[in-house]
Amino acid sequence: FGRVPVNAGTTNEYAAWTPLAEATPGLANSRARTGPLVISEIMYRPGFLGDAFVEVSNVSDEVIDLLSGWTVLADNRGSLTQTFGPAATIAPGGKLLIVEGDPDTFRAKYDVPAKVLIFGPMLLSLDVVSESYRLRLAHPDGTIEQLRYASIAPWPVWEGDGVSIERTDLTGYADDPSNWHRSQISGGTPGRDNTPDVPLVDSILAFCSMFGSTRFRERLVRDYDRDRNGVIDTLDLYDYVRDDLNAAGPGDVNFDGRFDSADLVAVFQAGVYERRDDLVTWAFGDWNCDGYFTSEDLVAALQNTVYEP
Known part of the structure; x- marks a missing residue:
């Protein structure tokens, strides 16, 4: 464990305590540990007729078996937990979605590629009802990553237009607001590459x-x-x-x-x-x-x- 800079170069810069990619005793800390699965996009407050979702991406070079105990947890609503169904694996570079409605309806509505796994209806509630909301991606070996996002700065500000927040660098620290940006497309990019941060x-x-x-x-x-x-x-x-x-x-x-x-x-x-x-x-x-x-x-x-x- 060690400290990593968050919001580096801004007036909101501070250091966060997190697992590191490698031990560096006596030297500068390494980057935060990420992967093999990461939370890559969150639609926590969709617009009218929109749909909430969480996107998870595999940033490793290996096939990940979700049945080995992977879960997504939302701690603000009584530790709600989303688990995954049978025959669930993610290929290197692949994605999965946890959606609030029927998976088949969601796939058709957002033209999600067939190779992307979709689970739902979600057991999580993603909306920010207080100052922040904590979402965790966990494995029996230990919590892989967590983020405490908000609808106000320094997180990308919610403007009531049904836009998701997307992770800018999938291998960057999850709980760094500067590593997230508003999607350039209304409705977000579920199951597809994130839009660039411009x-x-x-x-x-x-x-x-x-x-x-x-x-x-x-x-x-x-x-x-x-x-x-x-x-x-x-x-x-x-x-x-x-x-x-x-x-x-x-x-x-x-x-x-x-x-x-x-x-x-x-x-x-x-x-x-x-x-x-x-x-x-x-x-x-x-x-x-x-x-x-x-x-x-x-x-x-x-x-x-x-x-x-």
Whole structure:
């Protein structure tokens, strides 16, 4: 055991006492021990008609047999425990889900890959009803990891929009708020790769929120109407992402200053094109601030940004 930094580099930095990856007597502590299974995504307060879930990922190079005693525990509600059914193994890099409703219904609703195990209805209650909520992933050999998440800072802030929290580095310390971010897709990414942590996207969302706003309108127009046409619109947004965020313009989702095939691959792999049941952000193709990735966004990108093959 030893101390590891949490929220490193922020005003909320502190040290946590946790199992370490290796003993280092007389030397700097190693990183926190993680795996072979880790909690990788949590939807604790879904939006209207959404579904709560916990995602667990195998970060090891071995097949993990869940029947060897793996459990997920939620301590805030009388130590509720979720165990796993028969023939339950997770391949290296694989995932499983614990969901609040019927597993088959959940799989169809969220297009979860067939190889992902789904267990439910869950015996856990995930919602944050007090200052924090503790979730543990345990094995008879000892608790593998635990986290005490919250809906307020320094944890990713819940904004009432049905967005999950995703673990940024699956091998990083679980109980570090800076290792979690809000999903870039409404409803989260159950059974699929987590969305990237793109802090710049939050500033774009804030800019979009000023479209049509009547509160403090004169001040907003003065500060953010870059083309001085009397309204704040997508043209002002595109100037902002070019001048302040160093992006090429709409279409440049990785902020490398180019709109190219890498950007198109990233947005189409997410599988949200022309889907109206998933609200997405700039990182997944919403370049006109309507919350969706559609042909209108592609037109906006091609009209306002030079595509580099």
